[in-house]
Amino acid sequence: MSHAHDHDPTVPREALIAIAAVLLAVMGLAGAVRLGIVPQSANPELSRAAANVAPAQQRNLRFADREDGAVLVTDADTGETxxxxxxxxxxxxxATMRRMAKRRMHEGIGPLPPFTLTRWQNGALSLSDPQTGETAEIHGFGADHSATFAEMLEGARS
Known part of the structure; x- marks a missing residue:
């Protein structure tokens, strides 16, 4: 009988140490960015400001849950659906609207102040809450998701 496949199936100690070191480094860097020790390199708001990218279109919106489970989106300035x-x-x-509304509830802010949906000169879309300072960058989640929000800008001021 051959002993050609007779070997120890364990992972070498050096490989485990290397994996642990990489994991610790990644977790350390993520924590440093989260705590503000290391600046975020991909901050869309800062990038737009640095490149002088201005809003091309904006609309103030309110979101309300209906009894049938639908979400009603209205223009905060005109009341139009x-x-x-x-x-x-x-x-x-x-999910985007609910996340932003949940933050408002946590901070004791009601649904009356509008959110602002913006299409930037570079084509990017963002939904911001002037009350909390939170912004959701819509364009980073794909064309289908962007299209849903882009439809909400139809008829908006430029």
């Missing part, structure tokens, strides 16, 4: 996102539709848009 902008979009109705039916129950079970628009998962990304719902």
């Amino acid at each position: 902008v979009k109705v996102i039916g129950f079970g539709e628009g998962g990304f848009a719902r």
